Amino acid sequence: MKEIVFFSKNEKKWGEINELLSSKGSVSADKLSELYIELTDDLAYASTNYKSSNTEAYLNLLARKVHERIYKNKKVSRARIVRFFTNEFPLLIYKHRKALLVSAVIFTISSLIGAFSTSVDDSFPRLILGDHYVDMTIENIENGNPLGVYESMDPITMFFQITFNNIRVSFLVFAAGIFLSVLTGFLLFRNGIMLGTFQYFFYTKKLLYISALTIWVHGTIEIASIVIAGGAGIALGNSIMFPGTYSRLHSFQTTAKETVKIIAGLIPLFIVAGFLESFVTRYSHISVIPAIIIITISVVFLFLYFIYYPYKLHKNGSD
Secondary structure, X not given: OOHHHHHHHHHHHHHHHHHHHHOOOOOOHHHHHHHHHHHHHHHHHHHHHOOOOHXXXXXXXXXXXXXXXXXXXXXXHHHHHHHHHHHXXXXXXXHOHHHHHHHHHHHHHHHHHHHHHHHHOOOHHHHHHOHHHHHHHHHHHHOOOOOHHHHOOOHHHHHHHHHHHHHHHHXXXXXXXXXXXXXXXXXXXXXXXXXXXXXXXXXXXXXXXXXXHHHHHHHHHHHHHHHHHHHHHHHHHHHHHOOOOOOHHHHHHHHHHHHHHHHHHHXXXXXXXXXXXXXXXXXXXXXXXXXXXXXXXXXXXXXXXHHHHHHHHHHHHHO
8 A cells, every 4th residue: 555545544533633632621541542552553554664754753743642641641540549648538537537436436345345244254255256266266375376377378368368358347347337327336346346355365365465466466457447447337327317408318429429438548458457467467476576566657657647647637728
């Protein structure tokens, strides 16, 4: 095919692409990818048959424009993610801080109830944790490895299973808020009971110190994330019960969008918690210093990012 014929055959298509790229309107990523593939195909043909021609130069310029637009969209997407975690997510945490506080109070009280119940009834751990788990733990204690459960699985498999399970649990705790916050409160209460029972059970075996150091290596972030998910669920339920000046539907829709973003913002924390539980917790009993460092860093991070930073961001925004 002669160059003039090739150019005439595709001139209209290339002109439309050029006009589309020159317009100020947004172009979808799928459309840009489709255009880029078409242009690179045409450019490859022109480079082979009309090397160093005006057609090749024109297509090269047009393809570069599409590539730059694609790269620009990627940069915007990255900036959007950064902006979400540095601005939008912390402000949502601050906005729903009362619901998060209620969630934390429920979890704390239920943990204390679990510990107290275990202290007055030796059979209570079996009721809450199950006979199999209690018997396995007692056997591990007798074998000199009280927290051997964390070494019972391949770390990579364990990472994926634990991370998925934590995300699933947090979503269930959140989604349960649609039942007027009651079911979310119950799930938080149940998880708190389990934690208090678990910790006091190890206390009765004179292993509270080592168990706390081991468990809270990953549990600091994991438990805090579940409590935050519970707060999001309570906020969701409250939007239906206490819509304020809005209709219940409008209040629910607005809060649902906000709280779903909170759950999405927790996913990186669950990944970190899953990594720590799978790859670090199993070795934390070897030396307590790394465990103390990790727990301290986790506590400081949670305080700064979920309490201090949202407050400062809100205050600066208000000012």
